[in-house]
Amino acid sequence: MRLRGLVSNSGFIIVAALILGILSGFSFYPKEATYFILGSIMTLSLTKIDFEKIKMTGKKELGLPVLLVYVFSPLMALIPAYILVHNQDYLKGIVILALVPSAVGVVAFSGILEGDTEVALAGTASVYIASLALTPLLSKAFLGEGVSVLSILKSLVILVLIPLIISQGLARLDIDRKMGHTKGEVINILFFFLILNIVGSNRSAFFLPAWSLFSISFVCFMKTFIAGSIVFFLMMRRHSYEESMTYTLFGAFKNGGLAVALSMVLFGPAATVPAAISVVFDFGSLTYYQYAFRNRYGRKPLNS
Numbered sequence: 001m002r003l004r005g006l007v008s009n010s011g012f013i014i015v016a017a018l019i020l021g022i023l024s025g026f027s028f029y030p031k032e033a034t035y036f037i038l039g040s041i042m043t044l045s046l047t048k049i050d051f052e053k054i055k056m057t058g059k060k061e062l063g064l065p066v067l068l069v070y071v072f073s074p075l076m077a078l079i080p081a082y083i084l085v086h087n088q089d090y091l092k093g094i095v096i097l098a099l100v101p102s103a104v105g106v107v108a109f110s111g112i113l114e115g116d117t118e119v120a121l122a123g124t125a126s127v128y129i130a131s132l133a134l135t136p137l138l139s140k141a142f143l144g145e146g147v148s149v150l151s152i153l154k155s156l157v158i159l160v161l162i163p164l165i166i167s168q169g170l171a172r173l174d175i176d177r178k179m180g181h182t183k184g185e186v187i188n189i190l191f192f193f194l195i196l197n198i199v200g201s202n203r204s205a206f207f208l209p210a211w212s213l214f215s216i217s218f219v220c221f222m223k224t225f226i227a228g229s230i231v232f233f234l235m236m237r238r239h240s241y242e243e244s245m246t247y248t249l250f251g252a253f254k255n256g257g258l259a260v261a262l263s264m265v266l267f268g269p270a271a272t273v274p275a276a277i278s279v280v281f282d283f284g285s286l287t288y289y290q291y292a293f294r295n296r297y298g299r300k301p302l303n304s
Contacts, residue, residue: 017191078095096262106120224282245293252285263275
């Protein structure tokens with residue numbers, strides 16, 4: 001039971017994978033293994049999306065997440081990146097990271113932080129559908145001739161469209177009720193191996209020359225801590241805490257696994273470094289949101 005408790009603890013799984021990846025340098029190839037793990041995570045994470053309910057969702061809940069993911073968030077990452085990051089492989093990796101959809105974990109994190117999970121589900125659906133067009137087109141616009149739109153679209157079909165379709169089939173089989181808490185544990189185990197592979201295969205990223213490490217870290221800090229803070233306080237002026245917290249996650253969290261997969265396919269291992277470093281800031285900012293926002297504005301104290 002103690003082991004199962006650890007497996008169900010997302011924080012423990014993430015920290016353990018980060019530490020083991022940095023210390024051991026463990027990774028597994030070929031890329032198809034990463035595709036399979038990420039695709040499985042996507043499939044299980046998207047089973048809660050109900051397109052019948054989403055049809056009745058307001059335009060704000062569908063449109064605002066797309067604007068946050070594809071306008072606000074990229075600007076927060078790309079402006080400092082173009083100023084500070086001189087290595088072209090790292091810069092390309094940051095561009096891909098900025099232009100992938102939001103993390104599938106937005107739904108789960110929204111629940112943890114007392115956000116609005118209905119908005120999170122509707123927004124995730126709209127973002128991922130929009131990503132099939134916006135990610136390839138914006139990547140081509142920013143990176144030019146060196147980018148194959150077909151390669152990006154192929155990866156998005158494998159990692160977004162197919163999991164979305166399969167997840168709806170699983171939802172009709174009532175997979176969430178049948179798996180219960182086991183589903184979360186399976187996702188955590190898959191996340192463990194995904195993060196271990198991302199960090200382990202990029203172990204050298206944490207021992208970069210000082211300027212490269214600082215510049216990439218600063219970009220990641222801007223796109224998580226600063227971007228999230230800006231969205232939260234702007235949203236709180238007109239929205240409830242629950243909605244504001246969910247929109248904060250859309251404005252700050254990117255699908256790092258997808259960014260790694262696309263960067264590897266398009267540009268090679270060096271371009272995956274920013275996504276590997278970003279993992280540390282992504283989950284560090286979650287702790288920040290818990291103490292700075294949830295404790296102060298949420299309904300329950302953190303230790304409830």
